[in-house]
Amino acid sequence: MRKERSVIPLILILASAAFIFLMLALPLLLILVESFRAGLDFFAAAISDPYALKALQLTGIATVSSVGLNTLFGLAAAWAITRFSFPGKGLLTTFIDIPFAVSPVIAGLIFILTFGRISWLHPFLSAYDLKVVFAVPGIIIATVFVTFPFVAREIIPVLEARGTEEEQAASLMGAGFLTIFRRITFPHIKWALLYGVILCTARAMGEFGAVSVVSGRLRGKTNTLPLYIENLYDEHQFTAAFAVSSILVAAAIIILIARNIVEYTAKKDEDTNVR
Amino acid sequence: MYVELRNINKHFAGFQASKNVSFGIAQGILAALLGPSGSGKTTILRMIAGLETPDSGNIFIDHVRVNDLDPSKRGIGFVFQNYALFRYMTVFENIAFGLEIKKEKKSGIRERVMELLALIGMEDLEKRYPAQLSGGQKQRVAFARALAPNPRLLLLDEPFAAIDAKVRRELRCWLRDMIARLGITSIFVTHDQDEALEVAGEIILTNHGQVEQSGKPLQLYKSPKTSFVARFIGESVIVDDYGLLKGFSPAANAGQGHSASGAIRPEFIRIFTDKGSLRHENGTEDAVVESLAFRGSFIEAGLRLKNMLLTAHHSFEDAPIAVGDQVKVLIYRLYSFSGNQVKLVTNQYVMEHGNGYDYVI
Numbered sequence: 001m002r003k004e005r006s007v008i009p010l011i012l013i014l015a016s017a018a019f020i021f022l023m024l025a026l027p028l029l030l031i032l033v034e035s036f037r038a039g040l041d042f043f044a045a046a047i048s049d050p051y052a053l054k055a056l057q058l059t060g061i062a063t064v065s066s067v068g069l070n071t072l073f074g075l076a077a078a079w080a081i082t083r084f085s086f087p088g089k090g091l092l093t094t095f096i097d098i099p100f101a102v103s104p105v106i107a108g109l110i111f112i113l114t115f116g117r118i119s120w121l122h123p124f125l126s127a128y129d130l131k132v133v134f135a136v137p138g139i140i141i142a143t144v145f146v147t148f149p150f151v152a153r154e155i156i157p158v159l160e161a162r163g164t165e166e167e168q169a170a171s172l173m174g175a176g177f178l179t180i181f182r183r184i185t186f187p188h189i190k191w192a193l194l195y196g197v198i199l200c201t202a203r204a205m206g207e208f209g210a211v212s213v214v215s216g217r218l219r220g221k222t223n224t225l226p227l228y229i230e231n232l233y234d235e236h237q238f239t240a241a242f243a244v245s246s247i248l249v250a251a252a253i254i255i256l257i258a259r260n261i262v263e264y265t266a267k268k269d270e271d272t273n274v275r
Numbered sequence: 276m277y278v279e280l281r282n283i284n285k286h287f288a289g290f291q292a293s294k295n296v297s298f299g300i301a302q303g304i305l306a307a308l309l310g311p312s313g314s315g316k317t318t319i320l321r322m323i324a325g326l327e328t329p330d331s332g333n334i335f336i337d338h339v340r341v342n343d344l345d346p347s348k349r350g351i352g353f354v355f356q357n358y359a360l361f362r363y364m365t366v367f368e369n370i371a372f373g374l375e376i377k378k379e380k381k382s383g384i385r386e387r388v389m390e391l392l393a394l395i396g397m398e399d400l401e402k403r404y405p406a407q408l409s410g411g412q413k414q415r416v417a418f419a420r421a422l423a424p425n426p427r428l429l430l431l432d433e434p435f436a437a438i439d440a441k442v443r444r445e446l447r448c449w450l451r452d453m454i455a456r457l458g459i460t461s462i463f464v465t466h467d468q469d470e471a472l473e474v475a476g477e478i479i480l481t482n483h484g485q486v487e488q489s490g491k492p493l494q495l496y497k498s499p500k501t502s503f504v505a506r507f508i509g510e511s512v513i514v515d516d517y518g519l520l521k522g523f524s525p526a527a528n529a530g531q532g533h534s535a536s537g538a539i540r541p542e543f544i545r546i547f548t549d550k551g552s553l554r555h556e557n558g559t560e561d562a563v564v565e566s567l568a569f570r571g572s573f574i575e576a577g578l579r580l581k582n583m584l585l586t587a588h589h590s591f592e593d594a595p596i597a598v599g600d601q602v603k604v605l606i607y608r609l610y611s612f613s614g615n616q617v618k619l620v621t622n623q624y625v626m627e628h629g630n631g632y633d634y635v636i
Contacts, residue, residue, distance in 0.1 A: 165359035168326065173373035173424065174347030183372075187363035273362045273406050 031249055034242035046243035054220045055228035056247065061136065062211070062224060063204040066143040070200055071193070074151025078189075081152075082159040083167075096153065099146050107145050108213025111138060134216030139224060142210035147200045154196030155189050162188045191266030198262060202255045205248065276335075277302035277460050278323065278428060283332035285318055285484075292318040293329065294484040300462065300477060305454045307475035308464045311507070315484040316464045320430050323462065324353050336428060352421030352459075354431040358413045360405040366392070366416050367401040373424040391419040394453070410438040411446050418450070422457070429454070431463035435470060447474050468508055472496065480504055498619065502538075505610040505617045511538035512586050517609055519581050522558040522622035537611040537620070544587035546576060547603040548594035555605055558624030564600045578604060 036043055046052065080086070081093055099107065115121060115132035125132060132138045170180045208226040215222040219231065225248055232241035276299030285293040292315045300306045308316040321327040323334060325346030334341050341349050361369050370391055374384045392398045395415040405413055414434060421429060434450065435443045451474045454461050465471050471478050472492045479489040480503075487507075488500045499505035506513065517523050517537045546562075547553050565584065566577035574589045576596065587604065589596060596602060608621040 165355050165357060166361055169353065169355060169359040169420075170361070170372065170376075172324065172326070172346050172351065172353050174376045175372075179376065183364075184361055273404055 028249060031242050031245050034239060035246045037242075038239045042239065043243045043246075046240040047247060049240075051220050051223065052225075052228060052244050055223045055225045055244075058136065058139065058223065059205055059225040062139050062143045062207075063201055065140045066147050066204045067197055067200050069140075069144050070148050070151050071197060073148060074153075074155060074196060075193070077152045078155035078159055079185075081156055083164060093156075096149050099149055104142075104146050104207065104209030104211075105213055108142055108210040111142055111145070111210075111214050115141075133214055134218065134222060136222065138214035139211050139222060142214045143204050143207050146207055146210050147203045150200040150203065151193065151196035154192045154199070158189050158192040159185075191262060191269060194262050195259065195266070198255055198259050202252065205251055276300060277304075277337060278462070279335040280319070280323070281333045281335070283319070283322065283329045283334065285315075285322065285327065285329050287318075291484050293322070296332070296481075296484070296486055298479050298486055298489050300460065302460050303458045304476045305451060305461045305463070305474065306477040306479060307471035308462060308479050308481060309468060309471040309475075310466065310481035310487075312466055314481040316466075316481045317432055318484075319481070320432055320462060320464050323428075324351050324430050325349055326353075350427040352424070352426035352429045354414075354417045354421050354429070354434055356433040356436055358405075358417035358437075360413060360416060360420070362405050364404075365401065366397065366403050366405075366408070369405070369416055370420045370423050373420065377424060387423060391423055394422075395419045409442075411442045414438060414446060415449075418453070422459070427460065429459050429461040431461065433464050433466070435465070435467070443470075450474065472508075480507065482507070499610065499617050501615045502610075502612040502617055503615075505538045505612070509540045509542075510586065511540050511610070512584070513538050514583050514585070514609070517611065517620075519583075520606055520609075521560055522606070522624045523609065523611075523620060524623075535611060537609045539585055539606060539609045541575065541586045541588045543607050543609060544578070544585060545605045545607065546578070546587055546589050546593070546596065547605065548596060553603060555622070555624045558622050559603045559605045562602055562604045564596050564598050564602060567596070567598055578602070580604065 035046075077092065077096060081089060112133055113119060115125065115138065119125075130137075132141065166184050167180050170184050175183075206226060207224075208230075211224055212227055212230075215224065215227060217223055217227050217231070219228070223231065225244065229241050229244050229248075232238075232244065279299040281297050283293050283296040284291070296315075296319060308319055310316045318327060322329050323336075325341070325344065329342070336349060361372065364372065367388055370388045371384050374387060379387075388401075389398070392401055395418065397412060397415060397419075400408070400412065405416070408416065414437075418431075418434075421431075431450075435447055438446060447470055463475075472495075475492060477489065478492055478495050480487045480495060482503050488495055488504045495504060496508050499508060505511060513536065514520075515536050517539075518535045523535075545554075547559065553559065560580055562578040562580040562585070564576055565579045567589075568575045568577075570588075574591070574596075576587050576589050578585045578587055585604075585606075605625075606622055607625050608619060611618050611620045
């Protein structure tokens, strides 16, 4: 019995470590190795290529706008779901999770149907010369769609757990909505919100499927970083593809570190302020 | 009456939380809303505060109807059951919050908060966060926070529920004295009759959304108006047919048909351990001691008497009794029920020597 107990953890630890090494660490390491294969000069040239910079810029725009929109939406939805009872509340809660369940490619197709040539919205959009599909707005909309559960999903459980009594107490003293949000509610959810924003950022930067469908992949116009990497790969420019990939890897590592800091600080904060 | 509720009704999905509730509380009184859980007492408190809206009926504070007045404009201080202290604010910031909302001057706020901290004896803890306080300290901060904006009415929802027994006793005396000192009209909700009897100047006893009886604690204790009050207050034992007991005839109850049921409180029973001390001998009964339980300052004895199991208190000063002992007991009085009516009936043999149940406190 004693022996078994000491063997099982060892097996589990080794299995996990081997799995992570093979599936995550090794591939990431290879990306870095491959990207510098042709030397530093080539690496610099690959990532400072105008198309690469344009793709980086577009990924930045899509990420910032989807994080911004989803923060607003997530806060509103989480507040509504946890603070009010209204018909269709269960439905709203379920709908928030749809992007997790639907394949991103299908999400992309949904927007082609909604805003593309076959849509009944198309006459209206073209009358005002609004380009959604195969343009930047489409990319933003697709990214918002695939990332929208993150913020709301992080905040809802916290708001639920902390209850409404503090807000009620403040409201009884005559505090208005904004004061209550700023001074009572926000301190409770700030770490969850930040955590949601980080996850949302990570997902938005890497989004491929939905964006690939709506963007039309016009190089220098509607290519985001992941799309651009695939372009390079398709053209057998493997080293350049890896070099550009390393930008995304670096961003991912930064996000990971940020996530750990937030997790640690939130834990400490919770230990001191929540019972 | 300073606070007055008239014919208040309130429904929640499928159940009536308040049925025609009416009562009044004079200025400066500390009143208890007492009742078993689910009796609608918290709903009443929340309606006075404006956290719930009654379906019908009127609420008056200082002779002004407040039904349509915003909760924050009713001049109410509210202490929540779990205190609802702002966890991300210090003790000082918690107490100051209500004053800041009222846009009072910084210096004035500081002065008022320090005054309240002195009142609750926590001057040196102003920088602590709620999580760093004990239950009793949290309660006092919640009390100070509610008082800060000078409310005209203080409402407390189960203020002692979350505190351990020893501190609870201290704290309820503290709260009673504090409220008496400040002279602020206050209403607190409790399910604990000891708490209500000890602390409150006035008790409103609720059951199934209705007010069963309201009055001074002794009045409720001594002269329950309904059988519910007689059962709820005190540690009564219900007997199905008290006509079997010496000195009590069901005819006195004038109830027809049904057996004469009633309630006997432990203090209505006296256990005699030796013949010498026996009083009203003709009225005494033989009983067997079935159980004994140590209750601190007295012993609680379970007595088997003609198929009834009664509870009596026995003093340590009297000769000790043991389980299985044959003892003589005298039942001085009991509450007889007829329908929902209650009547205090005294043992005929005791009556001959006058009624001794006329304390006024």
